[in-house]
Amino acid sequence: xxxxxxxxxxxxxxxxxxxxxxxxxxxxxxxxxxxxxxxxxxxxxxxxxxxxxxxxxxxxxxxxxxxxxxxxxxxxxxxxxxxxxxxxxxxxxxxxxxxxxxxxxxxxxxxxxxxxxxxxxxxxxxxxxxxxxxxxxxxxxxxxxxxxxxxxxxxxxxxxxxxxxxxxxxx
Ligand code: NI
Numbered sequence: 001x002x003x004x005x006x007x008x009x010x011x012x013x014x015x016x017x018x019x020x021x022x023x024x025x026x027x028x029x030x031x032x033x034x035x036x037x038x039x040x041x042x043x044x045x046x047x048x049x050x051x052x053x054x055x056x057x058x059x060x061x062x063x064x065x066x067x068x069x070x071x072x073x074x075x076x077x078x079x080x081x082x083x084x085x086x087x088x089x090x091x092x093x094x095x096x097x098x099x100x101x102x103x104x105x106x107x108x109x110x111x112x113x114x115x116x117x118x119x120x121x122x123x124x125x126x127x128x129x130x131x132x133x134x135x136x137x138x139x140x141x142x143x144x145x146x147x148x149x150x151x152x153x154x155x156x157x158x159x160x161x162x163x164x165x166x167x168x169x170x171x
Contacts, residue, residue: 001033003041004052006094009161014095015142018048018055020077024118028058032074032116035060040070044094046132048139051095059136063128078113078137081122089131093145098164099157103148105134 007014021028031054039047039060048059057077064071085107092100108126111133115121125133135145146157 001030001037004034004038006038006042006047006051007053008097008165009093009095009144009146009158011095013053014050014139014144016050016055017142018050018057018140020057021114024076024114024116028056028076029116031056031058032060032076036062036072036074039094042094044092045128046136047094048136050139050142057140059139061129061132061136063132074116075111075113075133075136076115076118078111078133078140080109080111080133080137082110083134084108087127087131089128091131091135091145093135096145096157096161098167099160101145101149101153101157103131103145105131105148109133111137 031049035047035049035052038052045063046059046061049056059075061073062070083106086104087107088102088104090100091103107130108124109130110122110124112120112122146154149157
């Protein structure tokens with residue numbers, strides 16, 4: 001297992017579309033382990049394979065509170081098959097360090113995916129889990145949270161990320 005480098009906006013690799021996983025084998029399970037370790041180290045509540053430069057349709061989520069036991073959820077070849085309602089949530093992203101914005105998404109989603117054993121499952125999610133699933137699924141299509149914002153907020157988020165990067169470079 002290894003903590004991988006997380007690509008940061010505006011890295012063009014974040015814009016690439018991930019390919020479906022042909023077979024859930026040991027190499028995919030190793031990827032999932034690295035992704036989980038990278039997400040927990042950051043720390044973050046979700047990570048898509050694109051964010052570590054791997055163009056495969058895989059993401060991991062853990063929305064458990066700090067005081068709760070960890071609850072890793074793995075989605076391979078996910079497909080959002082239904083959405084209902086709307087909600088607004090203050091979202092962050094490991095590829096946008098130092099920035100978060102309110103984003104409007106569906107309140108509930110139904111998602112189909114494969115687990116780490118290649119077994120299909122279907123899940124209905126709402127609230128934060130539904131937000132995380134939509135956010136990570138967007139990554140697989142090269143879509144980023146900044147795309148969901150109007151021009152003003154988009155510029156503000158871009159500036160925040162730039163500032164955070166410069167501060168880091170100075171340190
Ligand atoms: Ni993200």
